[in-house]
Amino acid sequence: MSGWQPSARYPDPAVQALDPAFARLVLFNASIERLATGCRWNEGPVWFGDMRALFWSDIPNDRILRWDEEGGAVSVFRRPSGFANGNTRDRMGRLVSCEHGGRRVTRTEHDGRIIVLADRFEGRRLNSPNDVVVRSDGSVWFTDPPFGIQGHYEGDKAEPEIADQVYRLDPDGGLSVVADDVSGPNGLCFSPDEAILYLVESRTRPRRILAYDVSADGRLGNKRVLVSCDDGGAADGIRCDAEGNIWAGWGTGEGLDGVVVFAPDGRRLGRIALPERCANLCFGGRSRNRLFMAASTSLYSLFVAVQGAV
Numbered sequence: 001m002s003g004w005q006p007s008a009r010y011p012d013p014a015v016q017a018l019d020p021a022f023a024r025l026v027l028f029n030a031s032i033e034r035l036a037t038g039c040r041w042n043e044g045p046v047w048f049g050d051m052r053a054l055f056w057s058d059i060p061n062d063r064i065l066r067w068d069e070e071g072g073a074v075s076v077f078r079r080p081s082g083f084a085n086g087n088t089r090d091r092m093g094r095l096v097s098c099e100h101g102g103r104r105v106t107r108t109e110h111d112g113r114i115i116v117l118a119d120r121f122e123g124r125r126l127n128s129p130n131d132v133v134v135r136s137d138g139s140v141w142f143t144d145p146p147f148g149i150q151g152h153y154e155g156d157k158a159e160p161e162i163a164d165q166v167y168r169l170d171p172d173g174g175l176s177v178v179a180d181d182v183s184g185p186n187g188l189c190f191s192p193d194e195a196i197l198y199l200v201e202s203r204t205r206p207r208r209i210l211a212y213d214v215s216a217d218g219r220l221g222n223k224r225v226l227v228s229c230d231d232g233g234a235a236d237g238i239r240c241d242a243e244g245n246i247w248a249g250w251g252t253g254e255g256l257d258g259v260v261v262f263a264p265d266g267r268r269l270g271r272i273a274l275p276e277r278c279a280n281l282c283f284g285g286r287s288r289n290r291l292f293m294a295a296s297t298s299l300y301s302l303f304v305a306v307q308g309a310v
Contacts, residue, residue, distance in 0.1 A: 006031055006033060006034065007031040007032065010031065011026075011031075012031035014032055015272055015302070017270045018269060018271060021269055022269040024306075025269065025270070025305055025306045026304050027304060030302060030304070031302070032272065032274070032301070033301050033302070034299070034300050035074075035292075035298075036067055036074045036298060037298040037299070038297065039296075039297050040059070040061050041060050041297075042056055042059075042279060042280075042298070043057045043086065043237070043280050044057040044086040044131070044294065045280060045284075045292045045293075045294045046087040046095070046282055047284025048089070052069040054292050054299075056292075057081065059083055059085055059100070059148075059154045060153050062079060062082075063076050063077075063080070064076075064079075067299060082099030082101035082102045084097045084098065085100055085131065085148065086142070086187075086280070088134055090107065090138065094110065095107070095108040096140060098129035098131060100128040100147075100148025100154050100155030101156065102116075103127065103128055103129070103148075103149070104118060104126060105117045105119075117169055118167065124161040124162045125162070126162065127146040127148070127160050127161075127162060128144070128145065128146060128148025128155055130143045130147060131143050131186060131187045131188055135190060136194060139168050139171065141167065141168050141197070142167055142188075143166050143185035143187075143188055143199070144164065144166070144167060145164050145184045146164065147184075163180060164183065165180045165185070166178050166179035166180075166182060166188070166199065179199065182199065182210065183201055183203035184201060185201065186199075186201070186202040186235075186236060187237035187248075187249070188238065189238050189309075190214070191240055191264070192309040192310070194214060195214055196213060196214060197212045197214050197220060198211055199211075200248075202234065206228050206232070207228075207229040207233075207234045208229065209225075209226045209227035209266075210223060210224065226262070232253070233250050233260070234251050234277075235249070235260075236249040236280060237249040239281055239282055239309070241283065241307065241309060242307045242310075244264040245263055245306070246261070247259055247281055247291065248260050249277075249278035249281050249293070249294075250271070251277030251279075252277045255273075257273070257276055259271060259281060272293070274300060275295075276297060277296050278294065278295045279295065281294065285303070289303060289304055289306065289308075290303050291303075291308075
């Protein structure tokens with residue numbers, strides 16, 4: 001990807017409208033920027049506004065990296081990272097990470113201590129927690145496919161002890177299964193009002209983005225297919241903006257790699273073409289209007305005209 005260059009003109013031709021509604025979500029005078037490169041497989045970007053910094057995982061290199069908005073410096077935040085994958089922040093501003101190596105979900109306290117939130121369910125080890133989101137009630141929701149234990153590249157090879165499942169960890173420490181009928185559960189996010197959970201099912205052909213209604217007590221119901229990746233692409237990490245649109249990391253292959261944006265009803269609104277497959281993304285920056293995209297070997301960003309959901 002060393003030959004990639006940012007657009008020399010506005011609007012950036014790599015930001016492509018597929019529906020007229022996309023025009024109000026993007027800026028005519030902003031283009032894609034590459035902030036860092038030289039990684040192996042990037043994942044799990046999370047924005048720390050109080051530090052003006054983005055943290056993300058480089059899974060095979062067993063590290064979490066940090067990019068500083070002031071000056072653009074890149075540094076290693078943690079190595080080894082336990083082959084960390086997805087990351088988020090809880091409602092107290094602490095880093096929550098999915099780790100393939102320890103087959104666990106952890107929280108980093110403000111003083112640097114690492115607390116294990118979950119590593120077993122009913123006495124059996126988790127597979128390799130993949131992605132994570134924290135609801136406003138403090139509950140931690142995460143997916144647990146076996147991807148990180150299938151070889152020695154993104155963790156340690158091992159046999160699964162438990163089925164692919166999606167979990168909810170309540171503030172009191174109770175761990176429960178919220179979905180057990182998803183093949184390869186992957187990226188997940190809530191709608192802005194937290195009434196809907198979106199979930200990527202990555203071991204179907206084609207891949208799908210599912211939607212569930214979320215009840216007041218945290219149960220899921222009314223499972224439905226919101227998006228079928230019929231273009232041959234593959235959805236991965238997902239995030240909602242403040243208007244409820246879903247921004248999905250996308251691949252794989254020429255003409256597919258980047259980000260695809262969907263309306264809440266599943267309509268395809270637009271795409272952001274990247275030279276590499278995008279695994280995950282998040283909103284950040286001073287006004288939450290900067291989209292950060294963790295692609296295969298590089299970290300990209302694009303200022304947009306909508307804010308990320310809180």
